[in-house]
Amino acid sequence: MNEKKxxxxxxxxxxxxxxxxxTINIIVDPFxxxxxxxxxxxxxxxxxxEYAMYWLIGRVKNTPTEAVIVGSSLSNFxxxxxxxxxxxxxxxxxxxxxGRPNIYTLFLRExxxxxxxxxxxxxxxxxxxxxxxxxxxxxYLYNSNPIDDVKYVFNKDVSKMSAFIxxxxxxxxxxxxxxxxxxxxAKTVFEVDRSQSTSIYSALAVARSIYVRHGKVADKSSVIxxxxxxxxxxxxxxxxxxxxNPEIKFVFxxxxxxxxxxYDLVREGTVDxxxxxxxDIMLNILKYDxxxxxxxxxxxxxxxxxxxxKDRVHYAPAGGDLICNGLKTGAYKVTPENIDERLRHLxxxxxxxxxxxxxxxxxxxxxxxxxxxxxxxxxxxxxxxVYDGQTxxxxxxxxxxxxxxxxxxxxxxxxxxxxxxxxGRFFERSNSRI
Numbered sequence: 001m002n003e004k005k006x007x008x009x010x011x012x013x014x015x016x017x018x019x020x021x022x023t024i025n026i027i028v029d030p031f032x033x034x035x036x037x038x039x040x041x042x043x044x045x046x047x048x049x050e051y052a053m054y055w056l057i058g059r060v061k062n063t064p065t066e067a068v069i070v071g072s073s074l075s076n077f078x079x080x081x082x083x084x085x086x087x088x089x090x091x092x093x094x095x096x097x098x099g100r101p102n103i104y105t106l107f108l109r110e111x112x113x114x115x116x117x118x119x120x121x122x123x124x125x126x127x128x129x130x131x132x133x134x135x136x137x138x139x140y141l142y143n144s145n146p147i148d149d150v151k152y153v154f155n156k157d158v159s160k161m162s163a164f165i166x167x168x169x170x171x172x173x174x175x176x177x178x179x180x181x182x183x184x185x186a187k188t189v190f191e192v193d194r195s196q197s198t199s200i201y202s203a204l205a206v207a208r209s210i211y212v213r214h215g216k217v218a219d220k221s222s223v224i225x226x227x228x229x230x231x232x233x234x235x236x237x238x239x240x241x242x243x244x245n246p247e248i249k250f251v252f253x254x255x256x257x258x259x260x261x262x263y264d265l266v267r268e269g270t271v272d273x274x275x276x277x278x279x280d281i282m283l284n285i286l287k288y289d290x291x292x293x294x295x296x297x298x299x300x301x302x303x304x305x306x307x308x309x310k311d312r313v314h315y316a317p318a319g320g321d322l323i324c325n326g327l328k329t330g331a332y333k334v335t336p337e338n339i340d341e342r343l344r345h346l347x348x349x350x351x352x353x354x355x356x357x358x359x360x361x362x363x364x365x366x367x368x369x370x371x372x373x374x375x376x377x378x379x380x381x382x383x384x385x386v387y388d389g390q391t392x393x394x395x396x397x398x399x400x401x402x403x404x405x406x407x408x409x410x411x412x413x414x415x416x417x418x419x420x421x422x423x424g425r426f427f428e429r430s431n432s433r434i
Contacts (some may be wrong), residue, residue, distance in 0.1 A: 021159060022153040022154065024159075024162050025153045025158050026153060028041065028161075028162040028166060029058075029162075030046075030158060030161035030162050031055045031057075031058045031152075031161070032055060032058025032059060032061065032062050033058050033061065033141060040169060041169050044165045044169050046161065049096075049097050051161070052096050052097065053096070053103070053135065053136065053137055053138055054141065054158075057107070057110060057142060059092060059094065060107055060111045060114065061110065063092050064090065065090045065111070065115050065117070066089040066090045066116065066117060066118050066119070067084075067087060067090065067091040067118055067119040067121065068092055068093075068094050068107070068108070068111050068121065069083070069091065069092070069095060069121040070094050070095070070099070070104040070107055070108060070121070070122055070123065071095045071096075071099060071122070071125070071253070071255075072095060072096060072097065072098060072099035072128065073095065073096075073097040073098070073099070074123060074255045074257065074315075075123045075255065076093075076320070077315070077316075077319060077320025077321075077323075078093070078121070078253070078320050078323050079320060079321075080092055082324040083121065083324060083327070086327065089119060091119075094107045094111070096133075098133065098134075098135065099123075100128060100131050100132050101233045101234075101236075101237035102132045102236075102237060103137065104237065105236075105237045105241075106142050108241060109142075110142060112245065119249045119250075120241070120248055120249070121251045121253060123253055123255060124285075125257070126230075126254065126274075126278050126281075126297075127257065129234070130226045130228075130233060131229075131233075138152075199310045199314075200310060201307065201309055201310050201315075202306070202307050203307055203357060203411070203412070204357070204409070204411060205309070205310045206258070206306045206310065206311055206312065206357075207357040207359050207407075207411065208407070208409070209312065210311070211260065211311060212361035213260070213263070213362055214265075214267050215267060215268070215363055215364070216268060216269055217268045217269060217270060220270060223273045226274070226277065230277065231281070234281055234285070238285065239284075239285075242288040246288075246289070246290050247290070248290060249290055250290055251292055251294065251327065252285060252292065252293040252294070253294055253327070254293065254295040254297050255296060256297060256302055256303050256315050256319045256323065257303070257312070257313040257315070258303050258304075258308075258312050258313065258315070259350055260306070260312040260355075261297075262297075262346055262350035263350045265350070266350045271347055272347075275343045275346070275347060278343070279340075279343060282334055282339060292333060293333065293334040294323075294326055294332045294334065295332055295334045296322065296332055297346060298342055298345050298346040299322060300345075300349060302315075302318075302319065302322060303349075304349055304353055306356060356411070356412040357410060357411050357412065358387055358409070358410040358415070359387060359392075359408075360391070360408065360409075362387040363387065364385060365385065367385050367386065367387045367391070368383055368384070368385040370391075370395075370410055370415065370418060371385075373418045373419070374391075374394050374395070374398060376422050377398070377421065377422065379394040381393075381394040392408040392409075393408065395409070395410050396408040398418065399414055402417055404417070
């Protein structure tokens with residue numbers, strides 16, 4: 001074979017391979033850019049957070065709907081089925097882990113283009129309202145330029161996912177006695193939903209998270225920065241939708257994040273500043289007749305019970321039920337008339353909140369009191385108001401001595417026992433095992 005024929009052969013073979021690859025990726029379409037999952041392959045599609053920016057826009061493009069939920073992982077337990085039953089509308093969730101207003105804008109633009117939306121449920125999460133989504137965004141999927149489709153049909157990750165779906169589907173079809181019905185879930189479970197539904201929700205889980213409580217701040221530059229960025233985000237990503245779509249009902253949901261967030265603001269000395277900003281933002285939104293706000297961050301009995309959380313913000317499934325029921329009854333709706341009372345109540349809850357654990361990284365008088373109790377019992381740590389590594393180790397030894405779960409975290413049980421032991425029953429460490 002001469003050189004020209006060899007080059008022609010290679011080019012032809014390459015073209016055929018690329019054509020086959022393109023055809024497979026369009027037919028399988030693992031991220032639903034052209035069509036919904038094919039019925040035979042549907043059980044094998046993987047909705048992982050790694051590729052959420054792909055399949056979420058695919059959901060928007062190929063799932064007819066009358067209402068959408070846009071939010072972060074804090075909206076995972078807000079059931080689209082329940083909201084659908086309550087409203088009589090078809091509702092789909094477009095929740096994205098670490099979602100922020102700039103990507104909600106992408107989802108909403110595409111959804112408004114393809115659907116006659118009647119209601120938009122919008123997560124209004126104040127601790128993150130000043131932030132933007134920092135992950136990779138495949139912007140070529142979020143426009144109508146057909147040339148950009150090349151980036152999808154020849155994408156390495158798309159090809160890998162197509163191969164995964166095909167191999168598993170064909171493998172199960174040729175396996176004798178295979179019952180494909182067993183592989184079809186009654187309801188699609190997305191990776192982030194699965195992760196949260198199997199999580200442990202307890203005060204100890206919160207203590208084991210990355211949470212470290214705040215202390216007094218010397219200046220308030222962070223407040224100014226927050227105000228500037230949050231206001232910009234609202235003006236850029238929320239207000240235009242309200243203005244341009246007066247016929248659509250916008251339901252803003254302030255999720256039931258734990259009281260720790262406001263508790264930290266109290267400890268910083270910035271609580272009044274931040275709540276004033278939140279008030280200003282909510283009143284700005286409520287200027288529009290098509291907007292309503294439902295606030296669940298002041299639900300006494302839920303947000304101040306850390307057994308309902310796995311970290312400072314992510315709540316248990318029961319929180320999603322509370323939100324759905326609250327949207328149905330309107331019991332937690334914020335109005336210009338009640339906003340001051342609601343925010344005062346939230347502040348009051350935070351001021352009276354007693355955290356049920358102490359952990360490494362904490363500082364304060366309660367840490368000092370615990371250190372003094374440990375020292376009185378002969379444990380070797382300094383009384384310096386700082387829960388440092390040495391204090392953690394002494395707490396772990398105390399827990400071991402008293403047959404408690406050894407965590408190095410001063411849980412409510414540990415602190416109660418320390419209080420009881422030092423309240424009149426002093427004894428040497430060598431005799432302290434019970």
